Amino acid sequence: MQPDTVIKSAEAWLGFTTAGLNGRTPFGEKSGYDVNWAGAFIDTVFHDAGMRIPSCVYSSSGLAEFIKQGRVKNKPQPGDIVFFAFPTGDNFGVSHVGLVADTSRYKTDSLVGTIEAQVNSGLPKSDPSLRGVFRRIRSGHEIIAFARPDFKKKKAQPATNKSETDQRAGLTLINIRPGRRNKSIGLVQVALMKVTGSLGKITVDMFDGQTQHAYARWQRQIGYANDRATGIPDAISLQLLGEITGVFKLQA
Numbered sequence: 001m002q003p004d005t006v007i008k009s010a011e012a013w014l015g016f017t018t019a020g021l022n023g024r025t026p027f028g029e030k031s032g033y034d035v036n037w038a039g040a041f042i043d044t045v046f047h048d049a050g051m052r053i054p055s056c057v058y059s060s061s062g063l064a065e066f067i068k069q070g071r072v073k074n075k076p077q078p079g080d081i082v083f084f085a086f087p088t089g090d091n092f093g094v095s096h097v098g099l100v101a102d103t104s105r106y107k108t109d110s111l112v113g114t115i116e117a118q119v120n121s122g123l124p125k126s127d128p129s130l131r132g133v134f135r136r137i138r139s140g141h142e143i144i145a146f147a148r149p150d151f152k153k154k155k156a157q158p159a160t161n162k163s164e165t166d167q168r169a170g171l172t173l174i175n176i177r178p179g180r181r182n183k184s185i186g187l188v189q190v191a192l193m194k195v196t197g198s199l200g201k202i203t204v205d206m207f208d209g210q211t212q213h214a215y216a217r218w219q220r221q222i223g224y225a226n227d228r229a230t231g232i233p234d235a236i237s238l239q240l241l242g243e244i245t246g247v248f249k250l251q252a
Contacts (some may be wrong), residue, residue, distance in 0.1 A: 001049065001050065001051055001151050001252060002079075002151065003077065003078050003079020003080075003151055004078070004151075005050075005210070005226075006045055006049045006079050006099070007078060007079060007099065007101050008049075008102070009045040009046075009048045010041075010045040010115040010133075010236040011101075011115065013045070013117070013132075014115065014132040014133055014135065015132065015133065016117075016132050016133045017070075017130055017132030017133075018053045018130075018131050018132065019130060019132075020090065024035045024201075025041075027041045027043070027044045028031075029041035029046050030041050030043070030047070034118070036057050036058060036059075036118075036243055037117055037118050038059075038096055038097055038098070038116060038117045038118035038119070039056035039057040039058065039059050039062065039097050040054070040056075040057050040117075040160050041117030041118070041133065042056040042081060042097055042098070042117075042247065043055055043056055043057060043223055045099065047147065047223065051149060051151075051225060052221070052222055053081070053223070054066060054145075054148050054220050054221055054223075055220055055224060055229075056081060056097050059083055059095045059096065059097040060095060061229075062081075062083075062097070062147075062220075063144070063145060065220050065221065066081070066121050066145075066147035066215075068219075071147055071148050071149070071150065072145045072146065072147055072148075072185075073146045073147070073148050074145075075106070075131075075138065075146070076100045076103045076112055076146045077100065077103060077108055077145075078100055078102065078103060078148070079099055079100065079148075080097070080099075080100040080146040080147060080148050080149075080150065081097060081098075081099060081100070081146070081148075081149065081240070082097065082098050082099070082100050082112065082114060082143055082146055082147075083095060083096075083097050083108070083140070083143070083144040083145050083146075084096040084097065084098070084138070084143055084144060085141075085142055085143065085144050086142055095097070095144065096116070096118075096119075096175065097116075098114040098115060098116035098117075098136070098138070099114060099115045099116070100112055100113070100114055100133070101113050101114055101115050102161065105137075106140070110139060110140030110141075111138065111139055111140070112137070112139075112143070113135065113136075113137055113139070114135065114136050114138055114252045115134075115135055115136075115188040116133070116134065116136050117131075117132070117133045118131050119131060119132070119134055119136060119251070120134070120157065120224065121134045121172075122134075122136055122137075123226065124144075139156060140154070142183060143155050144182050147251065153227045156246065158197065160195050167247070167252070168242065168246060168248050168249045169181070169184075169187055169247070169248045170248065170249050170251040171184035171187060171188075171248050171249075171250065171251065172250070173186070173233060173234075173235055173241075174252050175208065176188055176233045176238060177207060177232070177233075178186075178207050178208075178212055178231075178232060179207060180206070180207050181203075181205050181206040182205060183205060184248070185205050185206060185207045185211070186204055186205040186233065187247050188207075188233070188238075188241070188247075188248070189202060189204065189205075189211055189214075190216060190239050190245075190247050191242065191245040191247040191248065192211070192214045192215060192241070193252055194245045195218055195221065195239075195241065195244065196214050196217050196218060196221075196245070197246060199211065199214045200213075200214075202214075212232070213231060213232035213241075214231075215231045215232070215233060216229045216230060216231030216238065216239060217229075219231070222237060222240060225236070235250065238250050
């Protein structure tokens with residue numbers, strides 16, 4: 001995937017405002033979070049472009065996940081996610097986040113062209129209270145970091161050949177719960193190792209605290225934010241983990 005695909009996905013929302021919508025947004029409806037919809041906007045445009053990223057609804061946890069993945073950069077490129085050092089004033093202290101669209105002035109003036117949500121237009125004589133999706137020009141001193149999604153990563157395809165699918169061990173959601181110990185949990189641990197890189201010191205075949213911590217990280221990687229990333233498996237995240245890693249398949 002190319003960064004232009006994500007930028008075009010964001011540009012399609014330019015001019016959107018919450019006027020007359022009672023604060024509700026399509027980004028909040030997709031993510032389940034209407035409060036911090038600057039981050040929900042980022043999650044949505046990447047999802048619509050066909051790419052998974054760590055959820056940015058709570059930008060501090062999103063930035064932490066990008067740091068863990070080693071994907072935080074000092075200099076921007078179009079398509080980067082930019083994390084800001086200032087609050088927008090209505091997002092309960094959660095730092096602001098946007099999408100880098102233009103870096104032509106960064107080398108000379110430390111200015112970055114962005115597309116952001118939950119902001120005003122910044123234009124003269126505009127209504128400062130009107131929030132929407134707008135292009136903005138931001139200065140380097142306002143920026144915490146740039147996070148670069150892995151655009152080169154190939155999208156994992158679930159098995160389509162029936163014989164290939166049948167080779168995967170089957171497991172049920174009810175057996176994958178904190179405190180339990182069984183071979184199915186061992187398969188989940190193997191899959192988590194593939195997507196997170198390290199599980200730390202775990203008890204093999206047991207859904208212990210370390211395994212729950214790793215599962216919460218997996219949930220954040222696929223877009224779950226804060227109180228949804230509990231580390232307790234649900235059907236959607238567990239099925240996706242099995243499909244992407246090829247270690248197991250979730251049975252009904």
